[in-house]
Amino acid sequence: MSALVAGTRQVSAGPELQVDLDAVAANTRRFVRTARGEVMAVVKADGFGHGLAAVTATALANGATWIGVTSIAEAVAVRESGVDAPVLSWLNRVDADVSAAWRHGIDLSVPSLEHLAAIEHPGRPVRVHLQLDTGMARDGAAPDTWLALMAAARRAEVAGRVRVVGVMGHLARADEPGNPANAGGRQAMLRGVEMARQAGLRPSVRHLAATSATLTDPGTHLDLVRIGAGLVGIDPSGTTRLCPALRLTAPVVQVRRVTAGTGVGYGHTHVTERATTLALLPVGYADGLRRAVSGRAEVLLAGRRRPVVGMVSMDQAVVDVGDDPVVPGVEAVVFGPGDDGEPTVDDWARWAGTIAHEIVTGIGPRVGRCVR
């Protein structure tokens, strides 16, 4: 990595994303301490943009006992990083590569009769989790299909094709503690578990809660909680202070003095009101700075919050530093934990009209990564 010199500080040549694994460790321990059941680390989407292998290893070293991902390919990547813990994959096509899952000892969710019928392997039974739609109309089996699904799962179990180790549901509105939809989802889950028992199944791992429900509603914990956002410091329920794990920086690459009335960037959406200094950052919407933040966002630069002015471009953004003597090479903090006054991921989410999850999973591939 080449470096520009800013005072005595070495900064990277381009934008850099620093991942703080101590924060992931602290968050993991918090969930392990407070969950009534075991903790599954959900590391889909490259560990919520924090790095699949790094988040997986950190979570397991700090008390998580399961790993959860969407695709079989991600699950295989987890196994190949040397993980022995149970790994569950829950979003696959009917014709997904079941033999890869079987070879790597990966648990599969079963969201439909068609998925169940396609799970066949000439060897020990495939471990499956019946995935029930407990009130989202998204993934999982619709309630009017549960009875047939459970009867078929029992037949497949008797035939030695599968072993039903789990039943899983998911809550649509867990980030609104006390919303009646949550009690409804929990009741649906328990009804599904009871139905499975009556079909002769003996699932030992019932799981419903993700981050929000785990933080706000112990009645949803059951045997296992699935934690994704919370591991990386995001609390969608807004009830708990977790440890944010990302810091995004970019060096100033150019500085220019402009007069009052200067139009800045595409469309001249910002026009300077007085003579000022503009600093250029080599980071844009291809790197995860959402264009929608234009006119609202700030960065921490030379000790103060400064406005990002004009439209965020694909590769660059302009910051107004007033009359301060900012020089090329100085590092701007786009977001971080907030301890030094820098904006947080939550700030960027608010400016962009979205949620923190979308910001952390949206950092582009050309941003340098640094895991510590």
Ligand SMILES: *Cc1c(COP(=O)(O)O)cnc(C)c1O
């Ligand atoms: C992503 C996901 C999770 C993790 O949710 P968080 O709120 O990020 O903890 C849990 N369960 C399912 C089914 C998911 O898709």
